[in-house]
């Protein structure tokens with residue numbers, strides 16, 4: 001097992017996200033874009049150098065950082081890899097006053113177990129995500 005701070009193969013990353021339902025309609029170029037603008041990246045490789053886990057974060061270096069896109073390949077889930085990725089990212093952005101994320105609906109306990117707390121006043125607006133879609137996937141009220 002090996003932890004690194006970059007993505008060497010975006011085809012592999014695209015396949016990983018698609019396989020765990022975190023593609024969210026994004027193309028490989030979309031992933032290149034969001035990872036290239038994320039200062040903090042964790043990628044986790046197995047002994048055969050296959051990408052089995054990933055996550056990224058970005059921030060303003062003082063007030064707020066956002067953690068996103070944590071995923072572990074299906075056959076490697078439940079072995080503590082996601083927790084390692086999350087904790088590594090938290091450590092990288094711990095100089096921020098607040099570290100924020102939004103969980104995929106149903107994944108809240110993973111983050112609660114790792115010292116994240118539900119926010120009472122978290123809100124979002126979007127000109128890209130139709131409200132009805134946001135509601136149907138359980139993101140917004």
Ligand SMILES: CC(C)(COP(=O)(O)OP(=O)(O)OC[C@H]1O[C@@H](n2cnc3c(N)ncnc32)[C@H](O)[C@@H]1OP(=O)(O)O)[C@@H](O)C(=O)NCCC(=O)NCCS
Nearest residue numbers: 020070071072077078079080081082083103104109110113
């Ligand atoms: C959410 C996700 C990243 C968690 O990754 P993971 O590697 O399975 O997470 P962990 O193994 O660290 O923790 C998961 C559970 O396994 C348990 N676990 C940790 N180490 C373990 C071990 N060695 N043996 C058995 N169980 C273990 C943890 O206690 C945890 O239990 P919980 O479900 O009660 O919280 C992963 O399930 C995933 O990729 N899901 C699909 C994509 C997704 O939804 N990502 C989240 C976006 S918000």
